[in-house]
Amino acid sequence: MKKTWASLIILLISVFVITGCSSSTSGGKxxxxxxxxxxxxxxxxxxxxxxxxxxxxxxxxxxxxxxxxxxxxxxxxxxxxxxxxxxxxxxxxxxxxxxxxxxxxxxxxxxxxxxxxxxxxxxxxxxxxxxxxxxxxxxVYNIPVYNKGIFEKEGIDVPKDWDSFLAGCEKLKKAGYIPIAFSGDISPSQFINPMMMNNQPDEKVFEKLEKGEESLTNEWYVKTLSQIKELQDKGYFQKDPLGTKKDGAAVLFAQEKAAMLAHGSYMMATVAQQNPTIKQGLLAPITVSEDQKVYDGIHxxxxxxxxxxxxxxxxxxxxxxxxxxxxxxxxxxxxxxxxxxxxxxxxxxxxxxxxxxxWLDKKTRFQPRFTITKEPISKAIEVSVQDVISGMSPEKAAEKAQEEVKRALQ
Structure with a gap:
């Protein structure tokens, strides 16, 4: 009898172990x-x-x-x-x-x-x-998204130089549209890239800046800030652009109150969800004459x-x-x-x-700001855009940014 009970206990233990292992294997950790x-x-x-x-x-x-x-x-x-x-x-x-x-x-x-x-x-x-x-x-293409329907309605072609870009913005403003929806949290770091790409076509410019071989007080950067300030001074951004967040700017564009959005291709799907009938395209502001253009856009x-x-x-x-x-x-x-x-x-x-x-077939340049390896320098450039939109002179904003560059390099 004792032998029978012992055999039964061993059998039960064996079944328990086998069942337990099976459960552990099937369920897994x-x-x-x-x-x-x-x-x-x-x-x-x-x-x-x-x-x-x-x-x-x-x-x-x-x-x-x-x-x-x-x-x-x-x-x-x-x-x-x-x-x-x-x-x-x-x-x-x-x-x-x-x-x-x-x-x-x-x-x-x-x-x-x-x-x-x-x-x-x-x-x-x-x-x-x-x-x-x-x-x-x-x-991603870090260039403004534009409303094709509005451009067609107002008879505006995609601008090929700075004068035609300004003329298009003026026409949009007179027609009651915000020419460019700009957000304080995203646009300063995005919009600077297409704005500078042809003013300074050297793709190693920020690498040189980090080596002390280039300066933000040089003509190309002051010109870029001047052009951004010109857009602000002429009322081509919405009221209080720096106080507008990314989502708010996207809503202005999706609701067709703004004709351009100073973000990038990554926003097109979000806009389409808010307005499925909107016709979107991509364009980059060309800040030079057409014959001086090197790049079509930024990727x-x-x-x-x-x-x-x-x-x-x-x-x-x-x-x-x-x-x-x-x-x-x-x-x-x-x-x-x-x-x-x-x-x-x-x-x-x-x-x-x-x-x-x-845009895969167009001549685009890798986003200049992302060639910067020092965060304080990247931030200084972003802040310089905010400064000129806030009213600071381009020269003063450039000098301030360059001082930050010097501090970062020391």
């Missing part, structure tokens, strides 16, 4: 990774993609956190350095990428199979020390995705990052958000993306 970015307008698209990823990878849960773009770096950097969050994160190119790279937060992605999914010539923004640290996901390879080097879940993080590069997933993201991507084999089906894609 779930890993939660944190995905951090600043594009709140992409939340719905990412939620759908994440849901599909989790179904295909039941052992991984993705927790998405979205911060405001203007405070993103400050909020995300502490999280990255702690190693307790932000397993997969987005970053801006330029000074933010340089700062995070120096802090050692990027896992080296060189040689990963999913890197081959990207267009080679658009990967440079995420490279440092011969390593691929971040993957630029979006291809940026941005929304750079990386894996936190201090993450405890690197394999899961890389699996999610790899998933985002798959053709069907990237196409879904592109068409739901209206973003042109840096990946190969993406299918576009929206009129906004078709419009953006036209």
């Amino acid at each position: 779930q890993t939660t990774i944190q995905f951090v970015h600043w594009r709140g307008e992409d939340t719905a698209a990412f939620k759908g993609i994440i849901s599909k990823f989790e179904k295909e990878n039941p052992s991984i849960k993705v927790d998405m956190k979205v911060y405001p773009s203007d405070s993103y770096q400050a909020q995300v950097q502490a999280t990255l350095l702690s190693g307790k969050g932000a397993d997969v994160f987005a970053s801006f190119p330029g000074s933010q990428f340089a700062t995070l790279q120096k802090a050692g937060v990027y896992e080296d992605l060189t040689g990963k199979s999913f890197v081959k999914s990207f267009k080679d010539d658009l990967l440079a923004a995420g490279q440092a020390d011969n390593k691929q640290l971040a993957l630029p996901y979006q291809l 940026t390879a941005t929304f750079m995705l990386g894996v936190n080097a201090k993450s405890a879940h690197k394999k899961a993080a890389e699996k999610f990052l790899s998933y985002l590069t798959e053709s069907k997933v990237a196409s879904e993201y592109a068409n739901k958000t209206g973003q042109l991507l840096t990946l190969n084999d993406v299918s576009y089906d929206s009129k906004e993306l078709e419009e953006s894609a036209k």
